[in-house]
Amino acid sequence: MVGDVVDTSKFRRSKQMKGQQKREKSLEDITQTLVDRTGQEVSIPEGLSVKEFSDKVGVPLARVIQELMKNGMLVTLNSQIDFDTCFLIGEAL
Secondary structure (H helix, E strand, O other): OOOOOOOEHHHHHHHHHHHHHHHHHHHHHEEEEEEEOOEEEEEEEOEEEHHHHHHOOOHHHHHHHHHHOOOOOOOOOOOOEEEEHHHHHHOOO
């Protein structure tokens, strides 16, 4: 028993896979819905980029950034915004 070498790499991989599955499941659980201009529901995940929000809602990117700047947020198309911000901007658009 002393001096035996145990291959722990497969144990590490299984732990990593379980952690990855938990993260994917939690991301699926953190989506909320908004209604776009056409009346269709749009699924909004937590931590959405400004560009992704613009594409999902169907509003030009420049208009979304303009509305965010009116509310005091200096953002770029790659900036992450939360659901509350998406909701406020969605109402203004």
